[in-house]
Structure formats: structure tokens, C-alpha cells
Amino acid sequence: MLIRGRLLIDPTRSPELGWLRIESARIAEIGTGDPPRDQPAQTLGGRDCIISPAFTDAHIHLPQIDSAGCDGLPLLPWLESVIFPAEIWWGRGHALSMARTAARRMLREGTFNFAGYLTSHAEINREAVAYLRDKTPLRFIVGRVAMDRNAPDELTAEDRARASSRPVPSPAMASLGSNNNHRISANPRFAVSCTDELLAEIGWWHKEHPEAIIQTHLAESQQECALVSELFPRDPHYTAVYDRANLLTPTTLLAHCVHLSDDEWRLIAQRRSIAVHCPAANIFLTSGLFDYHAALRHDIRLALGSDVAAGADIAMPRVARGYIETAKVRRMTVDPDSPIPTPADAWNRITRENADLLGWPDTGRIETGAAADLLVLRVPETWLDEHIVGRLIYNWSSRLIESRIIAGQAVDPAKL
Ligand SMILES: [Zn+2]
Structure with missing residues (x-):
């Protein structure tokens, strides 16, 4: 050709x-x-x-593919009233058709590679991953969501039982992602939905599988950060909760990173974990404006993600636009010295740099x-x-x- x-x-x-x-x-x-x-x-x-x-999306939730645009709520109530019902729906037999919709929409917008989340259901997610691997040309890193509290029973039961499924990829699921283009990650949803024990179990598993990818959310909204300090009163900050569980690794994708102290940025830099900036989602849920300046100052490894469905748009060039615009708004409001990414920088991130950070330097x-x-x-x-x-x-x-x-x-x- x-x-x-x-x-x-x-x-x-x-x-x-x-x-x-x-x-x-x-x-x-x-x-x-x-x-x-x-x-x-x-x-x-x-x-x-x-x-x-082509584009690479470093953060997307496939079960939320039809949930974009349910406006008016901040993160925690939005999860409860919009997202958890959608994830229950996925688990009740709709996973394959929703995975197909997500794959089609990504391909239509030029995204060929992604890192994403499924739900907490082990069995149906095994089928969804087999579908993505065998019937679509996408490269992916996906994981079953681990969560054992602060959500409906139907989403937390498997991790609370720790029987039918493990919080980490089961051998049956891991075998579905046996080459570099198809990998299975461990996805503790976020500290609010995970007990100390669950986080620790995933951290121990990672010590035995240091090449494996961990995906989670960090410091997306202020209400979430306040709840995490209530749930983990002994940790000095949110980032320390993950660090104590051995979850901050060079193969950890930390979505959002909006409300972080300098100590937290330093810790992320030291661990070489990857921050995934999801600009559209941060604005949609009025979570906050990602501090690009701080990420640069701390030399953070930075990826970009759509975060569908908190991000309403699956198209990575629109995510790139949100990345530029967030920095412009910060310069006009809180930080007159904020650097503004150029369109070329943004294009590089949604193509080469996202691919490099997800371990695909050949695309x-x-x-x-x-x-x-x-x-x-x-x-x-x-x-x-x-x-x-x-x-x-x-x-x-x-x-x-x-x-x-x-x-x-x-x-x-x-x-x-
Ligand atoms: Zn997310």
C-alpha cells in the first residue's frame, strides 16, 4: 500500500x-x-x-459510553445517580453491545489505542475483553474495576466476597491480555471505593508483577479529597494512601491529579507514576482546573485522557483543545505565569507521547x-x-x- x-x-x-x-x-x-x-x-x-x-486515549470508561452529558452534578453524586446504574446495566448482560459501541466510536474519531476501565464484574468482563481482542483492531490496556465499599452491592459484592474474583486480574482474565498490544491492568476505582485491605492486596500483587499496569483516580474533586482524609485519617494526604499500598509505580496511571499539594507532586515525580490529565471531565463535573504549570515544574510524566463519560467527548483532538484551554483559563485567573501548551505539543501528546507512556513506542x-x-x-x-x-x-x-x-x-x- x-x-x-x-x-x-x-x-x-x-x-x-x-x-x-x-x-x-x-x-x-x-x-x-x-x-x-x-x-x-x-x-x-x-x-x-x-x-x-492515530490517537491514543489514556483514560476511558467503556461502560460509561452512553452516559455522556448527564449534567448538573459534581463527582460523587454523579457517580451514584448516573454512573453506578450504567455499570450495573453493563453487568446485567449489556457489556458486549456497549463495548462494541465504544470501539466503533473510538475508531470513528481516530483513536486506535486506549487505557480504560470496565466494571467490577469478573465474568462478563472476561467476555468483553475477549470481544475487544478478537473482533476489533484496537490496542488496549483494560482492567476490571476493584471496589468494595461506598457503592451499590451489585458493584462491590465480588470484591467483598473475594471469592469468585480477585481484585487483581485473575489468571483467566490475564491470559486474555497476553501480548503487549492487549494487556490487563489492575484498576482500584479510587480510595473512596476501596478499603485499605483491597488496596494493599493489589499493591502486593504488583510487587510480584512489576510490569503490570495499575489504573486509578486521584484528587479529582475537593469533596472527594475531603472524604478520603476522613476515610484514611492517618495518611498525611491522598497520594500517600496509594503510596502506602505500593500503588505508586512507574506503570501507574493516575487520572485527574487536580487537587495536589507540592508534597504530593513530588511523591508522584519520585515514583515516576503517570498523571493522566482529563480536561473535559474536570470541567464537566466542575472538579477543578488541572495545574499544568505544577506538572511541568515537577517534571511529571503526563498523558491525556477523554475520561468518557465525565468527559463528554471521545475525540482526542477535542481533549487536546481542553488541555490548551484549561491552561489558558488558569493563566487568566489563578496563575498569570501558567505556560500554555502549543497545538503541536497537544498533538504530540495525543499521538506519540500517550503511546510511549502506555508502553507502545512502535505506534x-x-x-x-x-x-x-x-x-x-x-x-x-x-x-x-x-x-x-x-x-x-x-x-x-x-x-x-x-x-x-x-x-x-x-x-x-x-x-x-
Ligand atoms: Zn475516570
């Missing part, structure tokens, strides 16, 4: 006209200008097309030898200038995507 267009190899520079030769699912050759005469039979793209790496980039995971974007001719990346972010629509190429194959999300 040959793909022609303006190659978004480095989003800080105007993309130049060129071509990619795809062979055995990889980018075999990159050329500038017009393609060679002996072209392969299948050619995609054209002179008005932008060729971009999210246009490089010889990288996986041919690409988007062919058809844009108006007038966009083809030095502002192209900002134009893509601020005018994003899935209609811009002409073709989705995953591992060298054109994929149609409607056919999943």
Missing part, C-alpha cells in the same frame, strides 16, 4: 508533501515529493490530505519501522499553512478522516 499526502511527522513544522510505503503492517519507507513511478496497486490519500499518526508516529497506524485527513486547501495543527484541533470533526489505517489495513468502524 502507498499513502500520499502532507506528512505530519513533526507537528511543530508545516507538514511537507510526501508518501509512505506500507509493507507487512509497518511503514517500510518514507519519501518526499511525488511517489516513485512503480507504485503499489493500492494508493490512498492525495495532495490535499494530511497524514497523521503514534510516522517513522520507518513504526506500525502503520495512520489517519488520512482530507482538509480544505486553505488550511495548509503553519497553523494546520491548531486548525485540526479547533475544527475537529470525524468527517475530516477519509481513511483509518490500522497495521496497514483500512478499517471501517461501521463494520465492527
